[in-house]
Amino acid sequence: MPMRRRMAFTVLTFGGLAAAACLIAPLIGSTPLSLRRVFDGSVPFAENPDAQIFFVARLPRTLAAALVGASLAAAGVVFQALLRNPLATPFTLGVSAGAALGAMLAIIFPVGLAFAGVSSVPIASFAGALGAVAIVYALATVRRQGLSTTVLLLAGITLNAFFSSVILFIQYLADFTQTFRTVRWLMGDLDVGSYTPILAALPFMLVAFAAFSVLPRALNLLTLGADAAAARGVDVLRTQRLSFFSASLATGAAVSLGGPVGFIGIIVPHLVRLLVGSDHRIVLPAATLFGAAFLIACDTASRMVMAPMELPVGILTALIGGPFFLWLLLRRS
Amino acid sequence: MPPPAAGGRPTVVSLVPAVTEMLFAVGAGPQVVGVGSFDxxxxxxxxxxxxGALLDPDVERILRLRPGVLVLHVSQQELRxxxxxxxxxxxxxxxGGLDDVPRNMRKIGSLVGRAAEAEEAAAAFERSLxxxxxxxxxxxxxxxxxxxGHEPGALRAIDASGGIGFLHDVVTLAGGENVFASVKRESVRVSTEAILAAAPEVILDLRYGQEWESEAEAARERAAWNALPAVPAVRTGRVHVLSGDRFVIPGPRLVEAARDIAAALED
Amino acid sequence: MLRADDLTYEHPPGPGQETPGGVRHVSLEIPRGGIVGILGPNGSGKTTLLRLMAGLIKPASGRVLLNGRDLASRSRREVAREIAVVPQETRLAFDFTVLEVVLMGRFPHLGAFQLEGDEDARLARQALEDTGTAHLAGRMFPTLSGGEKQRVIIAAALAQAAPVLLLDEPTASLDPGSQIEIAALLRRLNARRQVTLGVATHDLNFAASLCTSLVLLRQGRVAAAGPTSEVLTHEHIRTVYGVDADISFNERAGHLTVVPLARAGHH
Structure with missing residues (x-):
């Protein structure tokens, strides 16, 4: 099939899947909902529980799941190509550890750091993610001009370990309930409760996706190696920088919105590659759309299976992702 | 044998804040020679x-103090x-539940040689309730x-009390009906959808460890609930932000907590 | 056509090396349609020189001129349209088909969002045929043998449609059969498609069978340069490699052959 047709086919298929997930998810849940009452204009919104369940509880979290899923899956694709490592995830380079440290500080030392209707936890986690990105980049470029992916990987892993131990240390000093709440944050939570956090994360995600749109062909060539890509006309350093910063931005925004939901960034890219091959012009849009659909599905399940209790969505993705990851490892070796 | 305190009664180290409060309530305060990090x-x-506390008891210093009785958490098997x-x-x-509070008071009282005072304090506790x-x-x-528990200033990561535990018991006693009573757990992570569906008439938003909190901050926490105007409690202004450790420590101060909660429910 | 002008580039000693790597004051010229071999023992600077000449790294001093124009003044894309590179070995991080890998050669000719058109597909097919790999087009690249991979990478370089092709140890990891195939393929490309070739290798016989002229490197400097028959002398081999060798014209092979006999004694 010619490239143009393949791309159109992919976007239509996976786009249809994502759109279907977006439309169906708000309609199902633990509480029966009458669509007629949801859109009944004669009842004021403040007195219409059906409309509020639809517009306050379900729709925002569906949108949040779509954005977080899309961002993490796309960031996973980009990080895997950048690091030339199929086992890389959006969290490999320490972005999520930085975000977790930020979120944890905000949970344990609650200060009134709300800004424009966004509460302190997402703000602190986003700041933590940016801090981690800056540190990893500085470490990876300190010795020389270029961007060594090996050093990047080592810096990321080291930072992950270091932040994790700082987190453990602060948790150790915190009281039991606070520790419990920080642990719970790590499992992801898409019940955002309003559109404000979504609108706050959206601009960063849009910037990241604008960058993603120019990357795919250069990412294809990067899989041959940096020298081979350069010899074919790729500005390798520019591509690596753009990949690193845009994928980190998408990850940071996603984690601050929904917590570090695990495994999306590795399951989705690999599933998509199994279906459509490795060409990033196909893989990147397909993974973006499939990531959205996949996380919406997981979140819908997580709010229903134990209702009225929430099953943390990260547990569900990990239950699916753990065995998948193992299968991937065994298949490769 | 450990050195006895004045009057032949044993000295005590308590790593559990609730029991520390009980010890002072039964008049064993002078016997307490050490407490936990969160007391x-x-x-x-x-x-x-x-x-130290649950995860990090300072065994060496406890041994040096040689208390007659050590109060610890039931899960600290190794320390025990x-x-x-x-x-x-x-x-x-x-x-455990609310009934366990006077029961524990009597038990710890008799263990530290204050059985009579403990009986008195426990009975008073029960009378007040x-x-x-x-x-x-x-x-x-x-x-x-x-x-x-929830994120400060936002309705995210909401932890509510299920149908067991002293918080549920206190609210039931004070005239409330826990909307998540059917979930047989102490702690339930609930979604906004579950809250909208449960349609509570009163919301008790308990904060602990933050008694410094100003009225303005309490107002901000109350305002966070305005995101769910269909909830009757929000519509009728029955969202109460109550701050203080007494709401989360199952000790003698639960009487005061119960009074505050009853007042809030009456409002 | 491609000229190195007094190039110097140093990098710290690699593992097991005592002296710093790189090249010092190296000048050489690859004429249009020529096949120039860059020879030297391990660590003599062959790969560095090749990367400098492909514009992949910038010299500390000196210039690389392509048709009289400094490479440093041109963008990566412009250079890639003129010079293609075949590395010693290619490992893919992800599974691409042979056709996809060859089409990647078209990168410098396409706009940022432009898709490959009919002309690109035609050039890719032509490149596959010219390298005898058309039957592999649908195969996954990682499943190929070493020799097949190298031919596909050469096909990708041909699809790049660059008049100059630089190869770094193209046969180092191949068995003798594949080595002969690659040599024949390169001679054919040079004869039929007028591709100018620069080949870095430590395989003296491979170079003798292929190259019209040679540059002999020793510790980053040019030890000898000129037509193949003048460079491959007993004296040069002894100076550069430290071995005594038997050099003779092999009638059946049709080129000089070098047989190392013993480490040369110090005089």
């Missing part, structure tokens, strides 16, 4: 050595074995959501 009540404990081996008596505290129960009995029971 802050009564004010006297501030001058006592802090000997260690202490019993050197002849220190152990009281293992488990957080009975009074609150009796006063509430006449009123209509309001459907109540008991929240003991």
């Amino acid at each position: 802050s009540w009564p004010p006297e404990v501030r001058h006592l050595p802090k000997l 074995t260690q202490m019993e081996r050197v002849g220190i008596r152990v009281f293992a505290h488990a957080t 009975d009074e609150i129960r009796a006063r509430a009995a006449g009123r209509a029971r309001r459907r109540t959501l008991i929240v003991f």
